[in-house]
Amino acid sequence: MKEQVFSYYEALGEDAARETARFFLHFPAGYDFNALDEKTKSAFLSENKRVNTALLHALFAGYLMEKHQKGHLISARHSETFGRFAQAELGALKQEQVFLALLDTQLDLISWEVVFVGTLTEVSTSPREIFQRALQQNAYAMIMAHNHPSGNVQPSEEDRAFTSRLVDLGERLGLPLIDSFVVTKKAYWSMAEEEGPLAEKS
Known part of the structure; x- marks a missing residue:
């Protein structure tokens, strides 16, 4: 400088x-x-x-x-790129945290912020808070990502249920959740990669 x-x-x-x-x-x-x-x-x-x-x-x-x-360096057009980004950001955290990625119409990142912080093993989340932030930022779509400090990259039943709820609410509000990631130090798991587009899963 x-x-x-x-x-x-x-x-x-x-x-x-x-x-x-x-x-x-x-x-x-x-x-x-x-x-x-x-x-x-x-x-x-x-x-x-x-x-x-x-x-x-x-x-x-x-x-x-x-x-x-x-x-705009981070795009959600490719789930692997975003998954590696989320893994680098969250994978080493000691507490479970939920991050929300808000996207524009080109699926470029316009906001990336923590919405909930939990304990070593669990986090309490609220759809109201998530959609409130998305609407305030005038987002076109959303991605949710959270870490598992245990090292187990597979989503829990609670993770799946909460994601399904967000997908349903997003479709009603015209603000889709296009992917949900679980990350650890060594890996990431993408619901859209593993199980197909979330828009078909309400």
């Missing part, structure tokens, strides 16, 4: 070495710009208000672009 900051100041005809040094006094390496507080912002802007204001705007724009691109 140091080279980019230096180039920015240099392109504006500033003393690039001096301004870059000032920048890293306020924002050391590894600083999280999401945590930018008013005191740090004001101190930085006071050094060179016009130029530094533009730099902060550019950094924020870069953050938004990166966030947007990351969301």
Whole structure:
């Protein structure tokens, strides 16, 4: 990042070495710009208000672009790709957790968030919470994924019953659940892969 900051100041005809040094006094390496507080912002802007204001705007724009691109790196069009992603995200967790993937019309990921955290062996889930989040995000479709800390990748009867309930509710609301994953450290299990499209399973 140091080279980019230096180039920015240099392109504006500033003393690039001096301004870059000032920048890293306020924002050391590894600083999280999401945590930018008013005191740090004001101190930085006071050094060179016009130029530094533009730099902060550019950094924020870069953050938004990166966030947007990351969301579209994962697609649900191929269950194996998504299964490996979910396995990497959840497989090593010590407690059972349920994550919800919300998808756009191209089946690209627009949101990936934990909706429930349980114990070592079980989790209590609510369809109301799941559909509430999906509707708030204006999602086109959903995928549910949860981990089994025991290492057994096969779904339980409770897992199957809950998935069937979500499929039924999703069809009624026009917000389909297109897959349900169980993951462990070493493997993933996809209901759509193993048993066919969920839309046929209500």
